[in-house]
Amino acid sequence: MASSVLRFRKLCFIEPAVKSSSSCSSTETTSDHNIGNFVVLEEKKSKKIKSKNISSVGKREWRCIDSCCWAIGCICTAWWVLLFVCQCLPATLPVREAPGERLRRDEGLAVLHPVVLVPGIVTGGLELWEGKPCSDGLFRKRLWGGSFTEIFKRPLCWLEHLSLHNETGLDPPDIRVRAVPGLVAADYFAPGYFVWAVLIENLAKIGYEGKNMYMAAYDWRLSFQNTEIRDQALSRLKSKIELMYVTNGYKKVVVVPHSMGVLYFLHFMKWVESPPPMGGGGGPDWCAKHIKAVMNIGPAFLGVPKAVSNIFSAEGKDVAFVRAVAPGVLDSELLGLQTLEHIMRVSRTWDSVISLLPKGGDTIWGNLDWSPEEGNSCDLDKKANAQLSTGDVNFNHSDGTRGFRVKEPVKYGRIISFGKAASQIPSSRLPSPDLKELLRLRSSAGLSLSCGEVLTEYDEISRESIKRIAENKAYTAQNAFDLLRFVAPKLMQRAEAHFSHGIADNLDDPKYDHYKYWSNPLETKLPHAPEMEIYCLYGVGIPTERSYVYKQSPSDKCKSIPFRIDSSADGEPDSCLKSGVYFVDGDESVPVSSAGFMCAKGWKGRTRFNPAGISTYIREYRHKPPASLLEGRGVESGAHVDIMGNFAFIEDVMRVAAGATGSDIGGDRIHSDIVKMSQRINVQL
Amino acid sequence: MSFLRQRKGKFPNPEHQNGDGDDDETTKKERESRERKQREQEEETRRRIRKRWSCVDGCCWFIGCICSTWWFLLFLYNAMPASFPQYVTEAITGPLPDPPGVKLRKEGLVAKHPVVFVPGIVTGGLELWEGHQCADGLFRKRLWGGTFGELYKRPLCWVEHMSLDNETGMDRSGIRVRPVSGLVAADYFAPGYFVWAVLIANLARIGYEEKTMYMAAYDWRLSFQNTEVRDQTLSRIKSNIELMVATNDGKKVVVIPHSMGVLYFLHFMKWVEAPAPMGGGGGSDWCAKHIKAVMNIGGPFLGVPKAVSGLFSIEGKDIAVARAFAPGVLDKDVFGLQTLQHMMRMTRTWDSTMSMMPKGGDTIWGGLDWSPDNCSTKKKNNGTSASGQKGTRNNGSAKGVNYGKMVSFGKDVAALHSSEIERIDFRGAVKGNSLANTSNCDVWTEYHEMGVGGVKAVADYKAYTAGEILDLLQFVAPKLMARGGAHFSYGIADNLDDPKYQHYKYWSNPLETKLPNAPDMEIYSMYGVGIPTERAYVYKLTTPATECYIPFQIDTSAEGGSEDTCLKGGVILADGDETVPVLSSGFMCAKAWRGKTRFNPSGIRTYVREYDHAPPATLLEGRGTQSGAHVDIMGNFALIEDVIRVAAGATGEELGGDQVYSDIFEWSERIDLQF
Incomplete structure (x- = not known):
């Protein structure tokens, strides 16, 4: 109570x-x-x-x-x-006037050559045409691109539909995911995140429209030749170019490929010349007749190191950074998510990734002790950044002096090294690589059946051989391939039937008629089109991934990726090593040497890769971050995708489309060390 | 206990509560007074709080509530499995039939022939590529199709951009509006309002995809030849068809034009054969090599009467109905809108509308006293046999209105025999005498130039047949007709070998062209029947409400009464698919192209497939799966099944040949045309 x-x-x-x-x-x-x-x-x-x-x-x-x-x-x-x-x-905020408007008004530029846009990897939209029951109601909705809402609603279903068949590299049964056609395919990647939209809008200002602008959308997950086999994408591109050529008063087209689209278009140019069963049967003068210029944006001619880390451990700088900031989040098995493992499983069914692996091996990318970027001090980029952002002379000066303090050149040639030390010690102290044995080991090693369902191919590799991989310490571009063949056997087996990464000794060897060589500029000749022009347009001044410091993943659990970038490996404050990644100059995705070498040396003048002597031009755009938030992604950006909104770049494209030649727009424009670097690369020309 | 409780209630103050148990009722008065004060204070503070928690907060609270529930519902909706609506529908209406794509896939049908869609007028999207200041921010946004959001935001700007040049029929300076390309051009007209989407989805079920389906989108405002001149659309279609045939192992395409697309494709077939400067230079066997079948859906081969009223006073049955319900709204000058006038000025710049004018004149559409079709169809469809009327011409002496007079002024005129109508020829009438002070009109229509005399002369002529309609329009809209006349022709050819018929203006008129030399090709005419369709109009003069007005309007008071159900609200109705009368969509395939005729020298086989209209049983069915309406028929399962079967390789015979519900064969017999 x-x-x-x-x-x-x-x-x-x-x-x-x-x-x-x-x-x-x-x-x-x-x-x-x-x-x-x-x-x-x-x-x-x-x-x-x-x-x-x-x-x-x-x-x-x-x-x-x-x-x-x-x-x-x-x-x-x-x-x-x-x-x-x-x-x-008022709708128009006071921003800089777009080049399209200005060029039309001041110089009277008008539409002349039809324009073909070739999007790169990832940026093109994909939509569903047939799916499993879990994808009900998504018919002709975008699975890739757009708002990506389906990832959150039904993540596993989404992953299943984006995967390709593990054996054939084509559609899995009962699933048909196709590229979105038309300009909408890649004008915006996600709402508000432009890819081609700015360029399209500026071209429209001088009179371009649907009939003289074509987006050559293709399924970027497939290997290039498979886009023809499954979707006849190359045939369509050929027919579209021919049509535009005819309907626009027999004006040749200007092709503007971006990123992986550059390789795709290289493949196309060889395909169109080849005789019908394998190629398009356009004859050897097709390119000369139909193409005025190829303006490669952020070209990944010789591949990107990012692709190696992507296949190896499904991570890059960004993932490593997230891991450093919030350790455990990505790896936690809360909710049984295993994000990275799933990503790895899906992305390893995409053959096209292989086209981006570094080409040319040690000759281009350097060996254990040597690399073409050698003398390159990382501070160059930072200096440029500091200069532009602060304009502080003193700071600038001190920065420059610090740059000279770097004693030992960074060994960029070691694309993957295990441990920070292994990335720096002289090669004599490194254990000699013995990958052949590893490969043999694989066949003998039985499956570790302790893990139930196989999630990634890593589950099929015994712990012991994983240790052996790590013991090997350092891998160059050349033997990174052996490594990848070991850890991702299915992918490499499938994809190496479609891509090749070597350097040709004798380009007249009939084996080079096979389509697997067509996307490698070091194993093909350019078409016989002396009046054609090839441009390399790319951004510089942004630290770009070049090589990685790895470690073994601490978790010994099943179904996890056993390697990861060692984000604790940091160099001196101003060195090139940051969170386990060595940086060089580039556009954030493609290093300068990959983007520029072909135009700067490989194709310059009359070489064996360029027998017709097609003129090449390098146009570099120094990166300048947006001054204020209002500018969005900036009008002077040099970043891999953001460069598509760079006004200087847009102006160049428009001038060429309106009839200018490379020398009219000022010939080469170089900010980086690309010429020096190219000279260090010893390729027989 | 209860006492205690009560007492405690009186002492909210903690201090008092504490002391409560110890000293009982000693300082009662003191306490009470203090208590009261305290209560007043509290009350005051509460009042203050409540005052602050007043209107604005109430509003905020209310909005918050609504938003939260909305989000909650949205969340539920999103979390709902996708099959839920279907589940509910099935629970109510019983199991739905399989969509035809699924059904036929079970039968083992797979994609075979590539498919080309040719959309009709109005349904294709148009987007802006270059515009005036007022259209800022609309670059590559849809002006036509989609949500039509801009129509409300900036109506005048919208009208300005949608109009074409009044002289050339091409772009106005500084404006470039272009058709949307790809399947998205006409899959949905507006969000949720499908056009081709259902057909596309069903074709996809048996394996079709982007590479085997092509939407031949074109700018439907332009005259057909101008789409080639400006956009090279015909060349693109040719190139795409060639590409599809080449990439699909030489399998010919199945073309599916809808509505005006039917005429567009007729034009294309002539264009592609014609030699290069004017045509596509494909040679005379191009169609035989590339086309397996043309499956015309709701094709207005011989035009539609709706086009007449559309051009004459930009109204149709729908507008007339709106007018009858709420007289004055549309004509009011409130807000200075002048909607109809703006619409008229805009649509009169669209040459393509001219392609839908009734063709063949009195021979096809009937004279003052007879017409091939009659009003009894509806009844017959309903079961009451009207065999007695068969064979006899529905002449003027019979009761009821006559279809032959396509436009008549006054209900009486519509019913009278020709001998009883006094007509005064309008052709010589003097224009001028400006109808209104045109400077007062924001919107300029050609009527303002015509003057009172002209208007009166038009009305005095009383009745117009299909042939005379052309003269009438020549009189009231000279500019449009001058432009249209250069691109379209509406006659019947006497001698098809006359070299003048090589000109492109005849290509879209089936009565003035020969079909291509492609004996293996098949032509289908697929259309809905069983819906009253506009066939002729009763007009009256507008009582001038304002200075600037359209002088003619449909006389909505003209009703046929119980015995003559065909006249409703000033519109005389016939059997059809709500837009195209059966006569127009069926005649060519039923008679003029049947067998080897002079219009069809190679004897291309033709099939008439009619679909009897059945309105959706419940609201849940949406626009119905058995509809016969002009656009809704694209969701008709029977039609989709036919299309899929043909695309998968079947011939017309395998489909079951003709499928006819209307009297089209009988009517065709009555048309006196040399074959």
């Missing part, structure tokens, strides 16, 4: 005003009308609640919901008001 009394007292104490009249002194409620009324109201609101104890709690809860609603209401209203104000504001 006493306790109940106490409780009541407490109640009244807590809710004095209300309780005093409502529950405790029911006889006196009439004495005070105001309170009474209020109480009645309150009582109504909390009708359901039976015991007084709960009633008071309930009421407080109600208050909470109340204020929640209120807060949400406030926010919504404010949002709407802001939105309304935004709408009312």
Whole structure:
């Protein structure tokens, strides 16, 4: 009894005003009308609640919901008001005038040559045409590109539909995912994230439209020749170019490929010349007849080191960075997500990734002790950045002096090394690589059946051989292939039937008629089209991944990737090593040497790779980050994708499309050390 | 206990509570007074709080509530499995039939012939490529199709950009509006309003995809030849068809044109054969080599009467109905909208509307006193046999209105025999005498030039047959007709070998062209029947509400009454698919092209496939799977099945040949045309 009394007292104490009249002194409620009324109201609101104890709690809860609603209401209203104000504001904020408008007004530029846009990997949209029951209602909806909402709604279903068949590299049964056609395929990757949209808009200003601008969308997951086998993408491209050539008064086309699209178009040029069963049967003069210029943007001619780390451990700089900031998040098995493992499994079914592996082996990318970027000090990039962003001369100066303090050149040639030390010690102290044995080991090593369902191919590799891989310490571009063949046997087996990564000794060897060589500029000749022009347009001034420091993953669990980038490996504050990644100059994805070498040396003048002497031009764009947030992704960016919004770049493309030649727009424009680097590369020309 | 409780209630103040147990009622008065003060204070603070928690907060709270519930519902909706709506539908209406694609896939049908879609007028999307200041930010956004959001935001700007040049029929300076390309051009007209989407989805079930399906989108505002001149659309279609045939092991394409696309494709077939400067230079066997079948859906081969009223006073049944319900709304000058006038000025710059004018004149559409079709169809469809009327011409002496008078002024005129109508020729009438002070009109239509005399002369002529309609339009819209006349022709050829028929203006008129020399090709005419369709109009003069107005409008008060159900709201209705009368969509395949005729010298086989309209049983069915309406028929399962079978390789015979519900064969017999 006493306790109940106490409780009541407490109640009244807590809710004095209300309780005093409502529950405790029911006889006196009439004495005070105001309170009474209020109480009645309150009582109504909390009708359901039976015991007084709960009633008071309930009421407080109600208050909470109340204020929640209120807060949400406030926010919504404010949002709407802001939105309304935004709408009312004049649509044109004072930004720099787009080059299209200016060139039309000042110089009278007008549409002349039809333009073909070739998108790169990842940026093209993919849509569903046939799927498993889990993908109900997604018919002709974008699975890739757009808002990516399906990832969150049904992640496993999404992954299943984006995977290709592990054996054939084509569609898995009952699933058909196809490239989105038309300009919408890659104008925006996600809402608000432009890829080609800015260029398209500027071209439209001088008169381009659907009939003289064509987006050569293809399924970027397939190997290049398979896009023809499955979708006839190359035939369509050929037919479209021929059509545009005819319907636009027999004006040759200007082709603008981006990123992997560059390799795709190299493949196309060889395909179109080859005789029908394998090729398009256009004859040796097709390119000369139909193509005015190929303006390669951010070309990955010789591959990108990123592709190695991607296949090896499904990570890159960004993932390593996330890991450093929030260790454990990506690897946690909470919710059984295993994000990286799933990504690895899916991306290893995409043959096209292989086209981006470094080409030319040690000759191009350097060996254990040597690399063409050798003399390159990383501070060059940073200096440029600092100069542009702060303009502080003193800082600049000190930075420069620090740059000279680097004693030992970075050994970029070791694309993968295990441990920071292994990336720096002289090669004599490295254990000699013995990959042949490893490969043999693989066949003998049985499956470790302890892990139930096989998630990635790593589950099929014994722990022992994983240790052996790590013991090997350092891998160059050349023997990185052996490594990948070991860890991703299916992918490499499939893809190496479609791509080759060597350097040809004798280009007239009939074996080079096979399509697997067509996308490698070091194993093909350019078409016989002396009037054609080839441009290499790319950004510089951004640290770009070049080689990686790896470690063995601490977790010995099943179904995990046994290697990861050692994000703890940091060099001196101004060195090139950051979070386990060595950086060089580039456009954030493609190092300068890969983007520029062919135009700077491999094809310059009349070489064996360029027997017709097609003129080549290098146009580099120094990266300048956007000055303010209002500029969005900047109009002077040099980053791999953002460069598509770079005004200087757009102007170059427009001038060429409107009829200018390479020398008209100023010939080469070089900011980086590409010429020096190219000279160090010893390829017979 | 209860006493205690009561007492406790009186002492909210903690200090008092504490002291409560010890000293009882000693300082009662003191306490009471203090208590009261305290209560008042509390009350005041509460009032203050409540005052602050006032209107604005209430609003915020309310909005918050709504938003939260909305989000919650949205969340539920998103979390809902995708098959849920179907599940509910099935629970209510019983199991749905398999969509034809699924059904036929079970039968083992797979994609074989590539498919080309040719959309009709209005359904294709148009997007902006270059515009004036007012269209800022609309680059590559849809002006036509989609949500039509811009129509509300900036109506005048929209009208300006959608119009073409009044002289040339091409782009106005500084404006480039272009057709959307790809399947998205016409899969949905507006969000949720399918056009081709259902057909595409069903074709995809048996293996079709982007590489085997092609949407031949074109700018449907231009005259057909101008689409080639400006956009090289015909060349693109040719190149795409060639590509599809080449990449699909030489399998010929199945072409599926809809509505005006039917005429467009007729034009294309002539164009592609014609030699290079004017045509595509494909040679005379191009069609035989590349086309397996042309499956015309709701094809207005001989035009539609709707086009007449559309051009004459830009109204149709729908607008007339709106007018009958709410007289004055459309014509009001409130807000200075002048909607109809703006619409008229815009649509009159679109040459393509001219392609849908009734063709063949009185021979096809009937004279003042007879017409091939009659009003009894509806009844017959409903079961009551009307065999007695068969064979006899529905002449003027019979009761009811006459279809032959396509436009008549006054209901009486519509019903009278020709001998009783007094007509005064309008052709010589003097224009001028400006109808209104044109400077007052924001919107300029050609009516303002015509003057009172002209308007009166038009009305005095009383009745117009299909042939005379052309003269009428020549009179009221000279510019449009001058432009249109250069691109389209509406006659019947006496001698098809006359070299003048090589000109492109005849190519879209089936009565003035020969079909290509492709004996293996098949031509289907597929259309819905069983829906009253506009066939002729009763007009009246507008009582001038404002200075600037359209002087003619449909006389919505003209009702046929119980015995003559064909006249409703000033519109005389016939059997059809709501837009195209059966006569227009069926005649060519039923008679003029049947067998070896002069219009079809190589004897291309033709099939008439009619689909009887059945409205959707419940709201859940949406636009129905058995609809026969002009656009909704694209969701008709029977039609889709036919299309899929042909695309998968079947011939017309295998489909079951003709499938006819209407009197089209009988009517065709009545048309006196030399074959």
